[in-house]
Amino acid sequence: MPVIKNIIGPYRLFFCSFDCKEPMHVHVQRERKLCKFWLVHVELSKNHGFSPKELNDIRKIIVNNIDIIKEAWHVHCGKS
Numbered sequence: 001m002p003v004i005k006n007i008i009g010p011y012r013l014f015f016c017s018f019d020c021k022e023p024m025h026v027h028v029q030r031e032r033k034l035c036k037f038w039l040v041h042v043e044l045s046k047n048h049g050f051s052p053k054e055l056n057d058i059r060k061i062i063v064n065n066i067d068i069i070k071e072a073w074h075v076h077c078g079k080s
Helices: 052-064 066-077
Strands: 012-014 025-030 033-038 043-048
Touching: 025 052, 033 052, 043 052, 052 066
Parallel strands: none
Antiparallel strands: 012 025, 025 033, 033 043
16 A cells, blocks of 8 residues: 655555545545545545544645645556
């Protein structure tokens, strides 16, 4: 699972290879918590354990780094 580098914070942002057929998205993990955000409109898809406040913080990180994340998606999954 490729991890997106150069994003500061306590979270691990990554992609799963088998997810490349889905719309563009990113998985976020911290400790045993995990969530998934769609990237086109940056909205939550799934959440397992994060509080609403923390999800809001994660969304801000994604929005602030959207170009880096989308470029990493294209490198990993190819442009489509």
